[in-house]
Amino acid sequence: MNTPNLFTPVRLGAMEAPNRIVMAPLTRMRAGPGRVPTPLMAEYYAQRAAAGLIVSEAVAISQQGTGCPNTPGIYTAAQVAGWQRVTEAVHQAGGRIFLQLWHMGRISHPSFQLDGGLPVAPSAIAPRTGQVLTENGMQPYVTPRALKKEELPGIVAQYAAGAERAKTAGFDGVEIHNANGYLLDQFLRDGTNQRKDEYGGPVRNRARLTLEVTDAVAQVWGADHVGIRFSPGGVFNDMHDSNPLATFSHVLHELNRFKLAYAHLIVSTKDDLEHGAVPVPLAALRKEFHGPLIIANGFTYATATQGLAEDMADAVAFGRLFIANPDLPERFRLNAPLNALEEATLYGGAKKGYTDYPAMGPQLVIR
Numbered sequence: 066m067n068t069p070n071l072f073t074p075v076r077l078g079a080m081e082a083p084n085r086i087v088m089a090p091l092t093r094m095r096a097g098p099g100r101v102p103t104p105l106m107a108e109y110y111a112q113r114a115a116a117g118l119i120v121s122e123a124v125a126i127s128q129q130g131t132g133c134p135n136t137p138g139i140y141t142a143a144q145v146a147g148w149q150r151v152t153e154a155v156h157q158a159g160g161r162i163f164l165q166l167w168h169m170g171r172i173s174h175p176s177f178q179l180d181g182g183l184p185v186a187p188s189a190i191a192p193r194t195g196q197v198l199t200e201n202g203m204q205p206y207v208t209p210r211a212l213k214k215e216e217l218p219g220i221v222a223q224y225a226a227g228a229e230r231a232k233t234a235g236f237d238g239v240e241i242h243n244a245n246g247y248l249l250d251q252f253l254r255d256g257t258n259q260r261k262d263e264y265g266g267p268v269r270n271r272a273r274l275t276l277e278v279t280d281a282v283a284q285v286w287g288a289d290h291v292g293i294r295f296s297p298g299g300v301f302n303d304m305h306d307s308n309p310l311a312t313f314s315h316v317l318h319e320l321n322r323f324k325l326a327y328a329h330l331i332v333s334t335k336d337d338l339e340h341g342a343v344p345v346p347l348a349a350l351r352k353e354f355h356g357p358l359i360i361a362n363g364f365t366y367a368t369a370t371q372g373l374a375e376d377m378a379d380a381v382a383f384g385r386l387f388i389a390n391p392d393l394p395e396r397f398r399l400n401a402p403l404n405a406l407e408e409a410t411l412y413g414g415a416k417k418g419y420t421d422y423p424a425m426g427p428q429l430v431i432r
């Protein structure tokens with residue numbers, strides 16, 4: 066087989082993506098009241114429809130799963146209707162879009178919870194660093210409440226219900242958010258999971274909730290429409306694990322039983338490693354997971370092309386480059402200059418820094 070590059074089509078489960086340039090999930094905090102996706106969000110995603118696959122920003126599966134202002138949900142009829150506008154716009158523009166299923170667990174705050182209750186987590190352990198952005202500004206984290214074992218089927222049911230509603234909303238599939246220190250990552254790692262029941266202790270127990278959620282979501286969609294995202298070396302949201310290589314090797318290996326559309330790994334950059342991230346060799350994880358692999362974090366056209374040529378992964382996700390360049394695949398193809406990212410408009414606001422990054426003008430074709 067010829068060496069694949071970013072423009073080689075790739076099969077991700079049931080989907081044939083026309084290129085290997087994935088738009089990474091990106092929280093932009095521009096949902097409307099009631100966490101309803103807006104027409105502006107439809108425009109934003111449709112502008113980026115040339116991606117082989119768009120993964121939506123993280124989407125709360127329940128009120129309990131929320132913990133950040135102006136992020137969208139998928140637990141009310143109005144939210145489903147809002148997402149229908151988004152998926153229609155993306156499909157009309159020729160694209161494909163998965164919804165990222167999100168429960169924030171302990172990274173929430175009582176002000177987001179029903180009746181001001183405590184956020185939930187595997188164990189009553191608060192993040193040691195950082196603060197939570199609430200509707201009333203930054204607040205310290207509270208110590209979450211440990212979920213009772215009897216409550217865990219309800220958590221699985223929240224993911225299944227989110228998956229079901231994503232189907233109604235017209236998505237092409239769903240990505241389970243098991244990365245970046247949110248609920249499923251909190252269960253998976255021994256720094257945040259100190260449970261004494263069969264959901265805590267050895268890694269086969271800590272991975273149980275991830276596997277149950279994957280099973281439930283795969284029953285809704287068919288496993289070939291389901292992806293899952295991990296951040297094996299990440300320390301964001303005060304994550305730590307005594308043996309991340311063993312943890313992530315185990316869970317990726319166990320996921321083979323489902324034949325998922327893909328696994329999506331956030332790799333650690335040199336800069337991340339200098340700031341506390343833990344080195345977890347990608348090659349080892351690639352061996353454990355037998356399905357399509359997407360990698361993300363800090364990739365450029367050159368490093369992504371090299372990564373595909375070296376078979377590090379089957380596709381590469383781009384985050385910040387896609388924010389600033391709605392027509393990123395075309396710019397890559399033409400080796401055209403890239404727009405610079407504006408940090409100040411990443412989170413919240415309206416059009417500025419969202420839908421007003423310019424696409425290239427019509428190209429002069431010289432034959």
Ligand SMILES: Cc1cc2nc3c(=O)[nH]c(=O)nc-3n(C[C@H](O)[C@H](O)[C@H](O)COP(=O)(O)O)c2cc1C
Nearest residue numbers: 089090091092122123361362363364383384385411
């Ligand atoms: C503004 C912003 C929002 C993000 N939101 C999410 C998110 O909702 N879900 C997620 O899994 N990762 C999220 N990430 C991480 C990105 O998906 C991606 O892994 C990261 O930006 C590194 O890739 P890049 O160097 O190509 O930007 C976010 C990153 C940024 C910069």
